[in-house]
Amino acid sequence: MSSLIHLIYSSAAAHSLQDEDLVRLLEQSRKNNEQTGITGMLLYENGSFFQILEGPPEAVEALYQRISRDERHTKAVTIIREPIARRTFGEWTMGFANLGSHELDAIVGLNDFFAGGSSFTQLSSGRAKKLLTAFRKGRWRSKVKNRTLVQPQDGEPTALEQLESSYDSRVSFAFQPIIDAAEKKIIAHEAIIRGHKNEALSTILPILCEQEWSRFDTSCRITAIRKAAHLGLRAELHLNFMARQVDDAHIAIQAILEAAEHNSINLNRIVLEIDQDQLVGDSQRFAQILEAYRGTGLRISIGHFGAGRAGLKLLETLRPEMISLNTQLVRDVDVNGARQAIVRGAVQTCDDLGIDIIAKDIQSDEEYQWFVDEGVSFFQGDLVESIAFEKSLNSHCL
Amino acid sequence: MNLVLPKFSFAFQPIINVEAGKIESFEALVRGANGESAGQVFQQVPEAKKYYFDELLRTEAIPLAMKLGVTCHLNLNLLPRCIEVSKTAISSTIEIAEKIGFPTEHIILEVTESEIINDAERFSHAVNHYRNFGINFAIDDFGAGFSGLNLLAEFQPDSIKIDMYLVRNIDSDGPRQAIVRGIIRTCQDLGIDIIAEGIETDDEYQWLFDEGIELFQGYFFAKPGFEHLPSPFFPNHSVSLGFHPNT
Numbered sequence: 001m002s003s004l005i006h007l008i009y010s011s012a013a014a015h016s017l018q019d020e021d022l023v024r025l026l027e028q029s030r031k032n033n034e035q036t037g038i039t040g041m042l043l044y045e046n047g048s049f050f051q052i053l054e055g056p057p058e059a060v061e062a063l064y065q066r067i068s069r070d071e072r073h074t075k076a077v078t079i080i081r082e083p084i085a086r087r088t089f090g091e092w093t094m095g096f097a098n099l100g101s102h103e104l105d106a107i108v109g110l111n112d113f114f115a116g117g118s119s120f121t122q123l124s125s126g127r128a129k130k131l132l133t134a135f136r137k138g139r140w141r142s143k144v145k146n147r148t149l150v151q152p153q154d155g156e157p158t159a160l161e162q163l164e165s166s167y168d169s170r171v172s173f174a175f176q177p178i179i180d181a182a183e184k185k186i187i188a189h190e191a192i193i194r195g196h197k198n199e200a201l202s203t204i205l206p207i208l209c210e211q212e213w214s215r216f217d218t219s220c221r222i223t224a225i226r227k228a229a230h231l232g233l234r235a236e237l238h239l240n241f242m243a244r245q246v247d248d249a250h251i252a253i254q255a256i257l258e259a260a261e262h263n264s265i266n267l268n269r270i271v272l273e274i275d276q277d278q279l280v281g282d283s284q285r286f287a288q289i290l291e292a293y294r295g296t297g298l299r300i301s302i303g304h305f306g307a308g309r310a311g312l313k314l315l316e317t318l319r320p321e322m323i324s325l326n327t328q329l330v331r332d333v334d335v336n337g338a339r340q341a342i343v344r345g346a347v348q349t350c351d352d353l354g355i356d357i358i359a360k361d362i363q364s365d366e367e368y369q370w371f372v373d374e375g376v377s378f379f380q381g382d383l384v385e386s387i388a389f390e391k392s393l394n395s396h397c398l
Numbered sequence: 399m400n401l402v403l404p405k406f407s408f409a410f411q412p413i414i415n416v417e418a419g420k421i422e423s424f425e426a427l428v429r430g431a432n433g434e435s436a437g438q439v440f441q442q443v444p445e446a447k448k449y450y451f452d453e454l455l456r457t458e459a460i461p462l463a464m465k466l467g468v469t470c471h472l473n474l475n476l477l478p479r480c481i482e483v484s485k486t487a488i489s490s491t492i493e494i495a496e497k498i499g500f501p502t503e504h505i506i507l508e509v510t511e512s513e514i515i516n517d518a519e520r521f522s523h524a525v526n527h528y529r530n531f532g533i534n535f536a537i538d539d540f541g542a543g544f545s546g547l548n549l550l551a552e553f554q555p556d557s558i559k560i561d562m563y564l565v566r567n568i569d570s571d572g573p574r575q576a577i578v579r580g581i582i583r584t585c586q587d588l589g590i591d592i593i594a595e596g597i598e599t600d601d602e603y604q605w606l607f608d609e610g611i612e613l614f615q616g617y618f619f620a621k622p623g624f625e626h627l628p629s630p631f632f633p634n635h636s637v638s639l640g641f642h643p644n645t
């Protein structure tokens with residue numbers, strides 16, 4: 001696996017740049033980037049730069065070091081630096097957009113600004129696109145100073161035989177859809193453990209000891225992947241990750257990788273939903289373990305955000321691609337000011353970091369509408385399917 | 399068993415309002431009798447006396463603050479478990495203040511985020527009663543624990559103190575900026591004051607100020623003064639934004 005990362009930063013131009021300056025900068029960049037295998041996008045608007053650099057870690061690091069020292073700009077703020085599965089800007093040695101304010105209003109995209117005529121809407125919907133969108137909305141404009149980069153952690157996964165699913169006879173899965181209310185479509189299914197007769201998990205399992213639990217947890221995901229493949233589910237697959245011990249994570253993830261491959265499910269369709277409260281151990285260490293798999297396309301979601309230990313700090317340590325809001329925050333949100341304020345804060349933070357928000361377990365039309373008005377469009381739960389689909393979902397998508 | 403408590407005193411560190419150019423409050427920080435660190439003092443406190451000691455600190459800090467001439471607010475620390483262990487955890491603080499004539503509405507009790515997270519609702523019930531006496535509550539180290547925003551669903555303090563880990567290098571750290579912007583958004587919506595603590599550099603200060611934060615504490619402004627009230631450095635603002643919907 002040849003590793004790739006992207007590094008996204010913003011900065012402020014040291015002085016107002018003329019078109020010729022930008023052209024010179026761009027020519028220089030394209031020439032260098034071609035040689036070092038760097039692709040990406042550079043936006044310039046009204047004194048603010050926003051750049052996405054993607055490529056092999058060493059090359060990106062080295063370039064960023066060089067760029068940080070460039071006197072044409074200051075106040076570089078590292079927004080994100082993380083492994084990626086594939087390039088978003090594969091064809092651009094350095095795409096460029098100089099955004100005038102009226103163009104910023106054109107929601108459709110940056111079409112005209114891309115060299116080569118490709119369009120913004122064609123970009124795959126990863127973090128890079130979300131952050132670009134955030135920049136277009138006026139976020140990440142000109143902040144202060146450089147910082148040194150954290151070295152990547154490499155942890156070599158040990159190969160492992162697939163755990164046989166010894167609990168197979170007792171468990172089954174319900175696949176609950178996660179919908180995008182704006183697009184009116186199912187974007188994913190969460191595999192929820194059930195007994196064979198659809199009983200809740202707690203009723204079918206004897207209390208498991210720690211070791212057994214990890215085995216059980218792992219075997220469940222293997223079964224879930226197999227069943228999802230068997231059912232021919234085509235959307236993303238959300239799997240609960242309930243490992244008790246941080247150090248079991250390697251084994252558990254390795255098993256997922258194998259099961260996915262075995263069932264021909266692409267890893268970029270799999271999202272691991274982490275239940276922080278189940279996890280014993282250091283979340284920093286857990287983040288390091290996950291890091292080693294980020295490049296595979298596997299994505300992370302923080303479950304029950306807002307409950308127990310799943311809070312703000314985790315957004316920094318685990319850098320999830322999405323979070324799902326805890327039921328407590330969702331319930332009666334339309335009439336509860338404190339919950340509204342909290343959700344707005346979370347939406348603000350997640351928008352800035354390119355993290356998707358899923359509102360789970362909606363129980364009323366009012367709750368649903370409140371979230372829609374706040375710009376949250378991913379939902380999960382029995383009722384929401386009927387609400388969202390009933391209202392405006394036409395036959396073309398189901 | 400040796401249950402003797404260590405001798406102690408206090409250092410005071412100002413919390414300033416940079417917009418108004420004045421000291422908003424002093425936080426009383428426990429020290430040894432000769433200025434030893436808080437850690438050294440707590441080390442000598444027997445486990446069995448931990449909560450008694452916590453209560454004692456508050457009742458001792460108020461008279462000293464008064465003697466040193468504190469006329470603004472006074473921030474005192476409170477271990478939330480203390481409320482469960484001792485019935486007088488907060489009432490003794492009020493009693494002393496009333497006795498010596500220190501206004502109770504000038505008292506702010508600080509509770510660490512990670513300590514109340516387990517039972518925020520219960521804590522909220524237990525302390526709300528004291529709000530009638532004018533006592534204010536602050537959540538300390540906000541954002542350091544795992545809970546953060548959600549805690550505010552159960553308990554809305556008068557102010558929060560953004561933890562130092564979020565403040566450190568915030569001027570160049572994107573994720574921290576995003577998190578703090580979220581906190582600001584939530585607190586503004588809930589009318590909770592935000593104090594940025596642990597400020598060490600001008601860049602950190604400037605970023606937070608630009609985001610609308612007005613209350614600050616940290617070495618950059620003033621180090622804690624042992625048994626005296628240090629005068630803080632006030633950054634001057636040539637550009638005043640002059641827009642304060644809340645005032």
Ligand SMILES: Cc1cc2nc3c(=O)[nH]c(=O)nc-3n(C[C@H](O)[C@H](O)[C@H](O)COP(=O)(O)O)c2cc1C
Pocket residue numbers: 025028029030032033042049051063066067068069070072073094
């Ligand atoms: C906002 C900004 C973005 C830049 N992006 C790149 C880039 O993508 N690739 C690159 O080689 N140089 C880039 N540079 C220029 C580098 O800082 C540096 O000047 C250049 O790599 C030196 O190239 P040379 O060795 O060919 O002179 C950028 C500079 C600025 C101010």
